[in-house]
Amino acid sequence: MNKPYDFTVFIGRFQPFHTGHLKVVREGLNQADKLILLIGSAWEPRNPRNPWTHQEREEMVRRCLSEAENARLLCLPLMDVPYNDEVWVRNVQSTVNGLVIAHHTVPHRPAKISLIGHRKDQTGFYLSLFPQWSSISIENYHKISATPVREAFFIDEPERVARELVSNDILPQQVADYLIDFSRTHPGFQHIHDEILFIKKYQQAWNTAPYPPVFVTVDSVVIQSGHVLLIERRASPAKGCGHCRADS
Structure with a gap:
């Protein structure tokens, strides 16, 4: 069966990859022969906002997909360009164009490309930055946000939190298993745990300040x-x- 597009493009940080992301990935694969997944905040140091490397996040994604689906998934890291959307857009365009040249199999016809994501979500702002491509807007599944997922996982008991997130349809089981293994075996878990607790404790120490503090390093x-x-x-x-x- 012919699909509407040759390529769909999904850009995100996936810190971590959750059920809402998986819904978009599956729809992207349903709409196109191949899905290009650009994993943002690549090469950032491991920190509370970016606990997992782009390789680790790609593994989370691929664990959730079948062998046939993985064969149609193209993953590449994408570096952040703070305060310069123009450079970031050029980076996205060059990355996508390189993959299209390498993987477009229909001769004598330009590839049909569409972005896919959550337009109503603030992270989906990029859907309007590429007028040369179509766009597919997907409803934000249960309005899931990765930020509270990260905080709960690193602050509370990680294995219990991971199981609860699966039961609440927030994390795929495969990702929960990956995160539990990460908490047991990777020294980065303790580093992020300590960092988050330090920041929260430091902020709480200013709760009685007569003025609202601004925390800047x-x-x-x-x-x-x-x-x-x-x-x-x-x-x-x-x-x-x-x-x-x-x-x-």
């Missing part, structure tokens, strides 16, 4: 002899972050 940039000096942090927040590189 600011670092100085030191340039000497053509080098940028970055000092590794020994304590939370962002413990362990920092490196030194030559300034070009």
Whole structure:
């Protein structure tokens, strides 16, 4: 059966991949021969907002799909470009175009491409940034947000939380199993757990302040002899972050 599109494109962070994401992925595969999944916030350091690498998130996705579905799924990482939508759009276009050139199998006909996502959700703003492609808007399933999922998983008992998220149709079972294994075996779990608790405790210490505090972390940039000096942090927040590189 011919599908409406050759490629659908779904862009997201998937921190973690939840049931709402899975609904979009399945619809993307239903609408096109291949689904291009661009995994955002790639190469970010492991932190409370980005606990899992793009490789780990791709594995979560693929665990939820059949062998036949995985054969039609194309995953690539996508770097964030803060405060510059124009550069980000160009990055998306070049990534998608490269995949289309490599995988479009119909000669003498331009590929039919459509973006897919939640238009009513703030994370779906990108659906209007690519007028050259069609767009498919999917209802946000149960209005699931990954943010409370992350917080509950890292603050509370991870195995109990994961099971509850499955029973509430928020996480696929395959993702819950992956997260439970992550909490048992990966040192990154304890790092994120400690970081979140530190931040919450620090913020709570200001609850009695006579004015609403603004929590901002600011670092100085030191340039000497053509080098940028970055000092590794020994304590939370962002413990362990920092490196030194030559300034070009």
